[in-house]
Amino acid sequence: MEQRIFTKRFISLFFTNMAVFFVFYGLVTTLPLYAMGVLGKSDDASGLLVTVFLLSAIIMRPFSGKLLDMFGKKRLLVISIVFYLLCTVLYVFFKPYVLLLALRFSQGIWFSIATTAAGSLAADIVPANKKGTGLGYFTMSTNLAVVLGPFFGLLIVQYASFDLLFIVLSVIVLIGALLALTLQTHDLPKPAYVERNFKFGFHDLFEKKALPLAALASLIAFAYASVLSFLSLYAEQQNLLAAASYFYAVFAAAMISIRPLTGKIYDTFGAKYIIIPSFFLFAMGLVILANASHTWIFLISAAFIGVGYGTLTTSFQSLCIQSTTPQRTGYATATYFTLFDLGIALGSYVLGIVAVTLSYTMVYYLSALLLMLVFVMYMLFYVQRKANV
Numbered sequence: 001m002e003q004r005i006f007t008k009r010f011i012s013l014f015f016t017n018m019a020v021f022f023v024f025y026g027l028v029t030t031l032p033l034y035a036m037g038v039l040g041k042s043d044d045a046s047g048l049l050v051t052v053f054l055l056s057a058i059i060m061r062p063f064s065g066k067l068l069d070m071f072g073k074k075r076l077l078v079i080s081i082v083f084y085l086l087c088t089v090l091y092v093f094f095k096p097y098v099l100l101l102a103l104r105f106s107q108g109i110w111f112s113i114a115t116t117a118a119g120s121l122a123a124d125i126v127p128a129n130k131k132g133t134g135l136g137y138f139t140m141s142t143n144l145a146v147v148l149g150p151f152f153g154l155l156i157v158q159y160a161s162f163d164l165l166f167i168v169l170s171v172i173v174l175i176g177a178l179l180a181l182t183l184q185t186h187d188l189p190k191p192a193y194v195e196r197n198f199k200f201g202f203h204d205l206f207e208k209k210a211l212p213l214a215a216l217a218s219l220i221a222f223a224y225a226s227v228l229s230f231l232s233l234y235a236e237q238q239n240l241l242a243a244a245s246y247f248y249a250v251f252a253a254a255m256i257s258i259r260p261l262t263g264k265i266y267d268t269f270g271a272k273y274i275i276i277p278s279f280f281l282f283a284m285g286l287v288i289l290a291n292a293s294h295t296w297i298f299l300i301s302a303a304f305i306g307v308g309y310g311t312l313t314t315s316f317q318s319l320c321i322q323s324t325t326p327q328r329t330g331y332a333t334a335t336y337f338t339l340f341d342l343g344i345a346l347g348s349y350v351l352g353i354v355a356v357t358l359s360y361t362m363v364y365y366l367s368a369l370l371l372m373l374v375f376v377m378y379m380l381f382y383v384q385r386k387a388n389v
Contacts, residue, residue, distance in 0.1 A: 005126060005130055005133060005134045007125070009125060009182070009183050009185075010122070010125050010126070010138070012180070012182050012183055013122055013125065013179075013180075013183060014137075015141070016081070016118060016176040016177075016179045017115065017122075017138070017176075018141035018176075019176025020081065020084065020115060020118070020176060021115070021141065021145035021149065022145040022172055023088055023172060023173055024145070024149065025145050025146055025148075026149035026150065026165070027091075027153070028050055028053075028150075029149065029150035029153050029154060030150075030153040030157050030162070030165060031046070031049045031050070032046035032050070033046075033157060034046075034157075034162050035049055039095070045097065048101065049100065052104045052105045053104045053105070053107060053111070054108065054341060054344070055108065056104075056107075056108030056109045057108040057109070057112040057341060058112075058345060060112035061112050061116065061334050061338035062205035062334060062335075062338050064112060064113050064330070064334040065116070065206075065207070065330040065334040066205070067113065068120060068330035068334075069330060072185075073117050073124075073185065073330065074185045077113075077114060077183075078177065080113040080117065081110070081173065081176055081177040081180055082177055083106075083110040084110040084111060084173055085170060085173040085174055085177055087103055087106055087110065088166065089166070089170045091103065091162075092166045092167065092170075115337065116330065116334050117330075119138075119333040119337070120330040120333040122135060122138040123321045123333065124326065124329060126138070129267065130263075130267055131318050131321070132265075132266025132267045132271070132314075133263030133267050135317060135318045136259045136318075137260075137263065139259075139314045139317070140255075140256055144252070146248065146252055147249060151245075153169075156168060206331065206335045206338075207323070207324050207328050207331035207334075207335045209324045210320040210321075210324060210331075210332040211335060211339075213319050213323060213381075214336045214338070216316065216374055216377060216378055217336060217339060217343070218339035218340055218342055219343060219370060220309070220312050220316070220371070220374060221340045221341070221343030222344070222346060222347035222350075222351075222367075223367040223368075223370050223371050224309055224343075224347070225345075225346075225347025226286065226347065226363050227289075227305060227309075228348070229352065230352070230360055230363060231247065232244050233360065234289075234363075235247070238298075240292065240294075243295045246295075246299060246302075247299065247301075247302045248302070250299050250302035250303055251303075251305060251306040253303075253306070254302065254304075254305075254306030254310070255306045255307065255309075258307050258310065258311065259310070262278075262311045262315075266315060266318065271315050271318070271319055274315060275311070275315050275378065276375070276379075278307070278308045278311040279308070279312065279371055279372070279375040280308070281308035281311075282304070282307075282309050282312060282371055283369075283371040284304050284368075285301045285302070285303070285307075285308055285309075286368040286371070287364070287365065288300055288304060289301035289364050290362075290364035290368070317336050320332045351363050
């Protein structure tokens with residue numbers, strides 16, 4: 001297998017994954033506006049369009065690992081993206097709200113399978129001695145989609161129409177599907193014999209070796225939910241709503257710019273040398289955000305959070321994959337994403353209660369405190385693992 005990171009198939013997989021997430025973030029940003037402005041639904045009803053998508057994705061994640069082994073990673077990647085494309089096209093035709101909910105639930109299933117397959121294939125394609133750097137670069141496909149999806153989504157609905165948005169997003173997924181077809185996977189690690197039945201035991205749903213790290217990642221995701229779910233509301237409260245879009249631009253720029261350096265440190269010296277400072281940078285960013293009274297403070301917090309959060313998530317995903325054998329990367333990837341998505345969902349709910357009961361400022365303080373507790377748990381895990389070697 002090639003020892004370069006940026007091979008033809010890595011680049012194809014990069015843009016395939018970017019296409020899937022581009023559509024995800026583009027729809028997450030615009031569908032609430034569509035539900036309220038076009039369908040005349042309430043805030044709660046528009047929020048449900050996001051909830052049912054995440055619900056189906058979380059339910060499907062644990063089953064993805066075995067399905068990838070049963071049917072093949074490339075094959076399932078292509079199949080899931082084709083159905084993901086079909087769902088995207090159907091937004092043009094599914095106007096009744098109930099049908100739209102059903103469509104969102106279905107699309108969440110294919111999103112879950114496609115992203116698990118793409119992440120697992122990336123782990124197989126990246127050279128073993130460059131896992132941190134390679135997977136860091138691959139994660140940039142998601143980082144770019146975080147910014148580009150909402151930006152172009154809002155731009156299209158502002159100056160054109162939602163139907164045009166759905167058509168543009170469909171074309172983007174189509175390009176991703178065509179790129180997925182070009183992937184050469186004949187020399188990648190093959191799974192051990194997997195019986196083609198639909199009996200799922202614990203071993204078929206989760207990778208045991210990845211669970212401790214994935215559990216820590218879920219708590220990081222819980223803290224990140226404070227940013228993902230409440231930033232715009234907090235910005236409005238602080239009279240900083242105009243700076244909210246710039247927050248995500250700075251956030252993404254910080255994640256992307258630091259990636260080459262953190263990847264090299266990860267591969268050369270080990271994960272702990274970037275994980276430890278990243279916990280403090282992320283927590284510091286949340287504390288700064290809790291005290292954001294001016295635009296420049298708001299944007300400084302974005303840089304700290306971007307570097308800390310971006311490095312932590314990439315590192316923990318890499319550690320989960322490296323904790324097991326090449327034949328189990330699909331299960332490790334599914335385990336990581338299952339717990340990570342669950343952390344986002346629980347964080348959005350619990351921190352929402354905190355926001356209503358106390359304040360958004362306390363949401364960010366408590367999230368920073370949680371990160372420090374997770375840091376302590378990581379250090380205890382690291383010491384225990386060293387002792388068992």
